[in-house]
Amino acid sequence: MKVIKFQHRSCFKWLLRGCSLPLPPKTGSEYYTRPNVVQTEMDEQGCPRCKTTKYRNPSLKLMVNVCGHTLCENCVEMLFVRGSSNCVQCDTPLRKSNFRVQLFEDPTVDKEVEIRKKVLKIYNKRDFDFPSLREYNDYLEQVEDIVYNLTNNVDVENTKLRMEQYQRENRDVIQRNKAKLTREQEELEELLLQEQQSNEQRRLEVLQEEQRQLQAKRKNKQALLDELEQSQLPATLLLAQHKVRAAQLETQIEQQKQAVKPTSLFSTGIHMRQTVSLQPVTKIEDVLYHYRPLQVETYGPPVPELEQLGRLGYLNHVRAAVTQDTAGGYTSGLACYRAIQDAFSGLFPLRG
Amino acid sequence: MFHNSSQKKYWIFKSEDELEHMRCKANQKFRNKALESGKKPGVSESMFLQRHEEDVLFRHYERRLLEFCNAFKPTMPKSVVGTALMYFRRFYLSNSVMEYHPRIIMLTCTYLACKVDEFNVSCTQFVGNLVQETPAGQERVLEQILEYELLLIQQLNFHLVVHNPYRPMEGLLIDLKTRYPTLESPESLRKTADDFLTQAAMTDAGLLFSPSQIALTAILNSASRAGLNMESYLTQCLGLKEEKETLSKMYDSMRRMKTLLKKYEPPKLEEVNISKQRLERIHAEFASSSK
Numbered sequence A: 001m002k003v004i005k006f007q008h009r010s011c012f013k014w015l016l017r018g019c020s021l022p023l024p025p026k027t028g029s030e031y032y033t034r035p036n037v038v039q040t041e042m043d044e045q046g047c048p049r050c051k052t053t054k055y056r057n058p059s060l061k062l063m064v065n066v067c068g069h070t071l072c073e074n075c076v077e078m079l080f081v082r083g084s085s086n087c088v089q090c091d092t093p094l095r096k097s098n099f100r101v102q103l104f105e106d107p108t109v110d111k112e113v114e115i116r117k118k119v120l121k122i123y124n125k126r127d128f129d130f131p132s133l134r135e136y137n138d139y140l141e142q143v144e145d146i147v148y149n150l151t152n153n154v155d156v157e158n159t160k161l162r163m164e165q166y167q168r169e170n171r172d173v174i175q176r177n178k179a180k181l182t183r184e185q186e187e188l189e190e191l192l193l194q195e196q197q198s199n200e201q202r203r204l205e206v207l208q209e210e211q212r213q214l215q216a217k218r219k220n221k222q223a224l225l226d227e228l229e230q231s232q233l234p235a236t237l238l239l240a241q242h243k244v245r246a247a248q249l250e251t252q253i254e255q256q257k258q259a260v261k262p263t264s265l266f267s268t269g270i271h272m273r274q275t276v277s278l279q280p281v282t283k284i285e286d287v288l289y290h291y292r293p294l295q296v297e298t299y300g301p302p303v304p305e306l307e308q309l310g311r312l313g314y315l316n317h318v319r320a321a322v323t324q325d326t327a328g329g330y331t332s333g334l335a336c337y338r339a340i341q342d343a344f345s346g347l348f349p350l351r352g
Numbered sequence B: 001m002f003h004n005s006s007q008k009k010y011w012i013f014k015s016e017d018e019l020e021h022m023r024c025k026a027n028q029k030f031r032n033k034a035l036e037s038g039k040k041p042g043v044s045e046s047m048f049l050q051r052h053e054e055d056v057l058f059r060h061y062e063r064r065l066l067e068f069c070n071a072f073k074p075t076m077p078k079s080v081v082g083t084a085l086m087y088f089r090r091f092y093l094s095n096s097v098m099e100y101h102p103r104i105i106m107l108t109c110t111y112l113a114c115k116v117d118e119f120n121v122s123c124t125q126f127v128g129n130l131v132q133e134t135p136a137g138q139e140r141v142l143e144q145i146l147e148y149e150l151l152l153i154q155q156l157n158f159h160l161v162v163h164n165p166y167r168p169m170e171g172l173l174i175d176l177k178t179r180y181p182t183l184e185s186p187e188s189l190r191k192t193a194d195d196f197l198t199q200a201a202m203t204d205a206g207l208l209f210s211p212s213q214i215a216l217t218a219i220l221n222s223a224s225r226a227g228l229n230m231e232s233y234l235t236q237c238l239g240l241k242e243e244k245e246t247l248s249k250m251y252d253s254m255r256r257m258k259t260l261l262k263k264y265e266p267p268k269l270e271e272v273n274i275s276k277q278r279l280e281r282i283h284a285e286f287a288s289s290s291k
Helices: A009-018 A073-082 A107-122 A133-151 A156-169 A171-230 A235-258 A306-312 A323-327 A332-344 B006-010 B016-036 B051-070 B078-094 B102-116 B123-128 B135-155 B166-179 B187-201 B211-225 B231-237 B244-263 B269-290
Strands: A062-064 A070-072 A084-086 A093-095
Touching (some): A062 A073, A107 A133, B051 B078, B078 B166, B123 B135, B166 B211, B166 B231
Antiparallel strands (some): A062 A070
């Protein structure tokens, strides 16, 4: 059973984003302010100390520390003014520098993510470092065990000892892999930069386009005013000309907006140039449907029709419907009809 | 309607012999089961009830059922009573009184009939009608009823709709008043016809004839008692002038039905008591072993 390691590029990207290597710290202390990726309800997540939520303070940022408990930015500032204090919920001694902005809804996940990063810095072997798949999987399981132990505070001492031992034994392998990793990270960095740049460019272009359009409009208006001042033609004619020019400008702008890049694929996945057979669909001949009214064998004399009951005099012998009954759609004919039907159903003996 | 109902397809039999055969089979089945389940000391063939004793008990508990329904508060409509009686009868067609005690089954039948016929009583209201029991006793009875309910439905083969002869009788009376002026006051026939129907419910008539036939027999019977001749109704109004065969068959069935009613005799008290004692013994012996 192959363990599918999540080695997709985006994983590295993400690790890169969270990694403390090439990106310089943005402020004096080393916590990173990144836009909060989490999409929680505004009302739910709150600081356990001051109880404000995103609802009350939309720019609130929750920070997580190594013990797995959250605090909002303001509370961090207030409590850790000295630089180190104890956690509000679990009383472990903490440092202000260890606070990271919360990425995930569950703070324990954040904690695990941090631990994992640290562990993976040491345990950074790759799949081609192992002679067989089985050994690679065993190694991965080791790593997971360590992360689990550290996250859930199980056997922390021994785990740390194990980590140190591994580090000592595989020092050169770790170095080699680190170097490789930096190379990959650089490549990814470049890609990211390129993406950012192209995004910026597009944005600028759009802005420029808008500016140009605004300018053109303004020029048009100014031209009208100038003409009204200087030209000999009557004002109405000038206004009409101006209107025409303005309309032309509008259509130009519209056209530019509509200049969408032509695609080659329909949304259903069919290619644009694909030819479809225009042969007529084969006709299916079937027997024509013929309506035959339903015949029911009642084993009794024929029952008069519901509509005929009044005319035939049956309804004289049934209790008349009160206005309350008729409101619901009841008529005395219905009860009469049912009684007659029941009386005649199965009256004659069965054949044979 | 009756003509395409499950009652007509599965629960109308050809003759009383067939019914008797089914009941004997049920009796035998229980005997075999009891003898197989363990050769306990004191169990002998003579302990089991004979067919006629079973019959006596059946009739006795049927009467009890009728009394219970008549004393029911709020007043139980006739169709519910009819349905309950029919369930009772159908259940003991394929089961023996020795296996399931009729006292419980009778209440279960009534309870189910109330539900099926949409005569809404809550279960507490239902057992509240058992006046001779304490509230705790009523609770126990309710539990037993609920236990047996599913079994009853199963033994009825899930055919829960029962067509009773009361509405056909109304229909025939309406028809008589409309199309048969020869008869001056059909209303006078109503009372005797009603009694006939109640008596017929205590016989196997419901399992042999269709409800409209039973209703017709009731009316013709009460007419002949009053000395009125209604032959022309059958020939003219029901269109049977040409169909001599059908007519004779109908007269035949009516005669059979009347014989059935005449044959019915209410159970005698001493017989009932003896049979009851034996029944209790059997239940004590086998109910504990089957648990």
